[in-house]
Amino acid sequence: MTDVSFMGFRRPDGRVGVRNHVAILSAMDNTNPTAERIGSMVAGTVVLSTPFGRGQIGHDLDVTLRTLSGIASHPNIAAVLVLSLSIKAGEALAARIAKTGKPVEVLGLQDEGSATWLTAKGVQVAAQLVADASELHRQPCDLAELVVAVECGGSDATSGLASNPAVGRFADRLVDAGGTIILSEPAEFMGAEHLVAARAVNEEDARRIHDMVQWFEDEAKRHGVDMRGTNPTPDNIEGGLTTLEEKSLGAIAKGGTRPIVEVIEYAEAPSRKGLVVMNTPSAACESMTGLAAGGAQIIIFSTGRGNAIGAPVAPTVKVTGNPNTMNGMPENIDVDVSGILSADLGLDDAGEQVWRQVAKVAGGKLTRCEILYEQQLSVSRFGPSV
Amino acid sequence: MEESQCFYCVNCGLPVDKIVILNAVDNVATSLSALSPGAAITLHDGQSLTVLDAVPFGHKFALAAIKPGGDIVKYGEVIGCAARSIAQGEWVHIHNVDSARGRGDLVQDELEPGTLDEGASD
Numbered sequence: 296m297t298d299v300s301f302m303g304f305r306r307p308d309g310r311v312g313v314r315n316h317v318a319i320l321s322a323m324d325n326t327n328p329t330a331e332r333i334g335s336m337v338a339g340t341v342v343l344s345t346p347f348g349r350g351q352i353g354h355d356l357d358v359t360l361r362t363l364s365g366i367a368s369h370p371n372i373a374a375v376l377v378l379s380l381s382i383k384a385g386e387a388l389a390a391r392i393a394k395t396g397k398p399v400e401v402l403g404l405q406d407e408g409s410a411t412w413l414t415a416k417g418v419q420v421a422a423q424l425v426a427d428a429s430e431l432h433r434q435p436c437d438l439a440e441l442v443v444a445v446e447c448g449g450s451d452a453t454s455g456l457a458s459n460p461a462v463g464r465f466a467d468r469l470v471d472a473g474g475t476i477i478l479s480e481p482a483e484f485m486g487a488e489h490l491v492a493a494r495a496v497n498e499e500d501a502r503r504i505h506d507m508v509q510w511f512e513d514e515a516k517r518h519g520v521d522m523r524g525t526n527p528t529p530d531n532i533e534g535g536l537t538t539l540e541e542k543s544l545g546a547i548a549k550g551g552t553r554p555i556v557e558v559i560e561y562a563e564a565p566s567r568k569g570l571v572v573m574n575t576p577s578a579a580c581e582s583m584t585g586l587a588a589g590g591a592q593i594i595i596f597s598t599g600r601g602n603a604i605g606a607p608v609a610p611t612v613k614v615t616g617n618p619n620t621m622n623g624m625p626e627n628i629d630v631d632v633s634g635i636l637s638a639d640l641g642l643d644d645a646g647e648q649v650w651r652q653v654a655k656v657a658g659g660k661l662t663r664c665e666i667l668y669e670q671q672l673s674v675s676r677f678g679p680s681v
Numbered sequence: 682m683e684e685s686q687c688f689y690c691v692n693c694g695l696p697v698d699k700i701v702i703l704n705a706v707d708n709v710a711t712s713l714s715a716l717s718p719g720a721a722i723t724l725h726d727g728q729s730l731t732v733l734d735a736v737p738f739g740h741k742f743a744l745a746a747i748k749p750g751g752d753i754v755k756y757g758e759v760i761g762c763a764a765r766s767i768a769q770g771e772w773v774h775i776h777n778v779d780s781a782r783g784r785g786d787l788v789q790d791e792l793e794p795g796t797l798d799e800g801a802s803d
Binding site for chain 1: 701703711713737738739740741753755756758759760761773774775778779780781782783784785786787788
C-alpha cells in the first residue's frame with residue numbers, strides 16, 4: 296500500500312465505499328419505530344429515518360427525496376431495505392436507489408398487515424441482505440476516489456488558528472492527489488466570501504457563492520434579527536469569537552487553498568473532482584446529512600469547544616486544536632492537533648496527522664462517532680407540511 | 682490569508698507561546714493563555730504593552746488604541762468595528778465590537794416574514 300491507496304468496497308455504480316452497511320431506510324415518519332426495531336435485531340445494519348417525510352410539497356419534497364435517496368445510495372451502503380406505509384408509497388424512493396445497481400427491497404406496513412408483521416418480515420429480509428453483503432470484500436482503491444467533506448462545529452478561536460488550517464492542509468493534499476473536497480456552510484463564509492468567491496474557476500460559481508451568502512443575510516433581514524447569538528453561537532462567543540466575520544475567516548481555512556471547481560445545492564453529488572462548495576445550513580447535523588447524501592464517504596469535523604456528533608453513514612473524523620477540549624472529551628476526538636498552539640506541532644505535520652487518520656478510517660478503522668453511536672440524520676426543511 | 686496564518690510573531694518570525702498575531706496589519710492579538718489585568722506583553726520587535734482586562738484563552742486584546750467605528754482587523758481582514766473607543770491592551774469582544782453582517786435588526790420592513798426557523802447553528 297502506498298500513501299494514496301486504501302482498501303475499499305467497489306460498488307456497481309463505480310464509486311467506492313469505506314464501509315459495508317445494510318441500510319434500513321424508513322421512507323416516512325410512521326415506519327420509523329419499525330425501522331429501529333429491525334435495526335436493533337439485525338447486526339450490520341444502519342437505520343436511516345427522519346421525523347418528516349409525509350405531506351411535503353415543492354422544495355421540501357425535492358430536498359427530502361434527494362437527501363434520503365442520496366444517503367441510501369451512498370457507496371458505504373451495500374444494500375437497502377426500504378420501509379414504507381405501503382409498498383407503493385416507497386417505490387419512488389426505492390427506484391432512485393436501485394439506479395446505483397445495489398440490491399434494494401421494499402416492504403409496506405399495510406401490505407404486511409401490521410407493524411409487528413412488518414418487523415418480522417423486515418428482519419428476515421435484512422438478515423439475507425447482510426449475509427450477502429458480508430461476502431463482499433475490500434479491494435485496493437485510490438484515495439483520489441474519495442470525496443471527503445469538511446465541516447466545523449463548536450468553533451472557537453482555536454478552530455481558525457489550528458484545527459481548520461490543519462484540515463485545510465489535508466484538503467489541499469487530497470485535491471492535489473486527484474480527490475474531491477466538499478466545503479459547505481456558506482453562512483459561515485459571511486465576511487470572508489470575497490476570499491472564497493475569488494477562488495471559483497468560473498464567474499457563475501463566484502456569483503452563486505455571493506448569492507448563497509446573501510440569502511442568509513436576507514433571512515436575517517426578513518426576521519429583523521441580529522444573527523449574533525445564533526451565529527456566532529453562545530459557545531462560539533464564549534470561545535472568543537466576536538463576530539460572524541471572524542468565525543468565517545477561520546472557518547474557510549478548512550477548505551484549503553485550491554480553486555473551487557463546482558458549486559452544488561444541498562445533498563447533490565459533485566460531478567467534478569477537486570474543491571467543491573455545497574450549499575448547506577450551518578447547523579452541523581443538517582449540513583453533514585446533506586454532505587453524506589452528496590456521497591462524501593468520510594467527513595472531517597473540526598471542533599474547538601467540542602462537539603461529539605457525526606454524520607449518518609459517513610464516518611466522521613473529529614479534529615481539535617483546543618487542548619482543553621482534548622483533555623475534557625478525548626473519547627470523542629480522533630485527531631489531536633493542539634500541539635500547534637504550543638508550537639510543538641507544525642501545520643504541515645498536523646495536516647499529515649489528519650491525512651494518516653483519514654487513510655486508516657478509509658481502510659476500516661472506526662471513528663469515535665461510530666464507536667459511540669454519535670450519528671444523526673437531519674434533513675433540512677424550509678416550509679410547512681400539508 | 683492562508684499562508685500568513687503562522688503561529689509566530691509576524692514582526693520577527695520567532696515562535697510565540699502566549700499570544701498570536703496573525704497578520705502584520707492586525708490591530709488585535711489572540712491570547713493563548715488566560716491573561717490577567719496588568720500582564721505585560723513584550724512583542725518580538727521590542728514594543729511592550731500592558732493588558733488592561735482579564736483576557737480568557739482564545740480571546741483578543743487591542744494592540745493599539747481603536748477609535749469608535751474603527752475597523753477591528755484580524756487575519757488581515759476586517760472582522761467588525763469598534764462600538765466605542767478601545768484602548769491599547771483592552772479586551773476586545775462583543776461588549777465593544779459590532780458586526781457589520783447578518784444585522785437584520787438594523788433593517789426595518791424591507792422584506793416579508795420568511796420561513797427559516799431561528800435556532801443556534803454550529
